[in-house]
Amino acid sequence: MRKLTYGMNLSLDGYIAAPGGDLGWGVQSDELFQWWSDRVDTTGLALYGRGLWEAMSSHWPSADEQPGATPAAIEFAGRWRHMPKVVFSSTIGTVDWNARLVTGDAVTEITRLKADDGGPMDIGGATLAAAAMRAGLVDEYVIVTHPVLVGGGTWFYTALDDWVNLNLVETRTFPDGVVLTRYETRR
Numbered sequence: 001m002r003k004l005t006y007g008m009n010l011s012l013d014g015y016i017a018a019p020g021g022d023l024g025w026g027v028q029s030d031e032l033f034q035w036w037s038d039r040v041d042t043t044g045l046a047l048y049g050r051g052l053w054e055a056m057s058s059h060w061p062s063a064d065e066q067p068g069a070t071p072a073a074i075e076f077a078g079r080w081r082h083m084p085k086v087v088f089s090s091t092i093g094t095v096d097w098n099a100r101l102v103t104g105d106a107v108t109e110i111t112r113l114k115a116d117d118g119g120p121m122d123i124g125g126a127t128l129a130a131a132a133m134r135a136g137l138v139d140e141y142v143i144v145t146h147p148v149l150v151g152g153g154t155w156f157y158t159a160l161d162d163w164v165n166l167n168l169v170e171t172r173t174f175p176d177g178v179v180l181t182r183y184e185t186r187r
Helices: 030-042 050-057 060-065 071-082 106-115 126-134
Strands: 004-011 015-017 045-049 085-088 099-102 121-124 140-146 166-174 178-185
Touching: 004 126, 030 071, 030 166, 045 050, 045 106, 045 126, 050 060, 050 085, 050 126, 060 071, 085 106, 106 121, 106 126, 121 126, 140 166
Parallel strands: 004 121, 004 140, 045 085, 045 121, 085 099
Antiparallel strands: 004 015, 140 178, 166 178
């Protein structure tokens, strides 16, 4: 069975985007960017909601061709294009860059994908991840907390019917006061 991880950058008050979708508060050090790049390199399958897909696919397919692209951005762009992806949306017509589109029930498809053989899966996008959280499908949470309060926006967490007990498996600090915490779901 595949492991499903929900991981994002978030503000200290729990938001993955400020009002209006603003991500300007989440400036990443080279070390943190490399950590995310290495994570993409080891992801067997990435699951994206529409909003995150639109943000990623508008930049990374050609980021390595942009003037002044750093070696780290060039590496990430290649890894991102190579990584298999599933996009969940009922409003997008087609997807590219090693992705396939699912327009049906996300929980049913994620459950099926978890039962398949293959490498670990990452899920991104607040709405998609919330559905997986409520269904009890998330095995691990990777929380990269930035020292900023944004006061509103897109919330990382979702309302749950029951408690989810977690075990802390890793903590790590990055430059600029960014802290990574990784928790596994207790089953």
